[in-house]
Amino acid sequence: MKPLKLVMITALALGFCTDLFACDCPEYQISEIDSISFDKNEIVLIGKIIIIQEDLYEIEIKEVLKGKVENKKIIGVFSLRQGFRSSCSFYPKYKTDFLLYLTPVLFDNQIYYYASQCSGSRSLDQKQKPVASYESDKHLKDWTEEWLEQMKNK
Structure with missing residues (x-):
C-alpha cells in the first residue's frame, strides 16, 4: 500500500473513532x-x-444552591477506574471557584x-467555560451573576 493511502485511511479511521467517542x-x-x-x-x-488528580477532583463547598x-x-x-467515565464527563482544569451541577453516585459504599x-x-473566573451559546464573555459573566442570584432566591 502506498504511504499516502495508508496515511489517509488511518486519518479517516481515527476521525471516525473520535466521533464515536466524542461527547455530543x-x-x-x-x-x-x-x-x-x-x-x-x-x-x-x-x-x-482544591485537588485535581488523574481520575477525580476534590471540591471545597462554599455554598449549596440546591440539594x-x-x-x-x-x-x-470522571474516572474509568471508578466506573463513571464517559465521553461527557466534566473535568475541571483549574483550581478555582466553580458553579457545579452534580449527581451523587454510590460506589464501594462511598458517595x-x-x-x-x-x-x-x-x-x-471564566477560565473554563460551559458548552453553551452566549454572545460574549461579558454576557456569560453578567448572566452567571444574574443566574446565581436567581438560584439563591429560590
Whole structure:
C-alpha cells in the first residue's frame, strides 16, 4: 500500500473513532442549559476545586444552591477506574471557584459526585467555560451573576 493511502485511511479511521467517542452536547443558550441543568441535577453548588488528580477532583463547598451535602469537602469523579467515565464527563482544569451541577453516585459504599460537560458547570473566573451559546464573555459573566442570584432566591 502506498504511504499516502495508508496515511489517509488511518486519518479517516481515527476521525471516525473520535466521533464515536466524542461527547455530543445539544446546543442551548446559556440560560436554557442552566435551567435544564438545575432541574436535572440533584446538587447545585459553588465550590472551589482544591485537588485535581488523574481520575477525580476534590471540591471545597462554599455554598449549596440546591440539594443537601453533609460534608464541607466532596469528591468529584470522571474516572474509568471508578466506573463513571464517559465521553461527557466534566473535568475541571483549574483550581478555582466553580458553579457545579452534580449527581451523587454510590460506589464501594462511598458517595462521589458526577458532572457532565453538557451541563452548565463552569469556573466563575471564566477560565473554563460551559458548552453553551452566549454572545460574549461579558454576557456569560453578567448572566452567571444574574443566574446565581436567581438560584439563591429560590
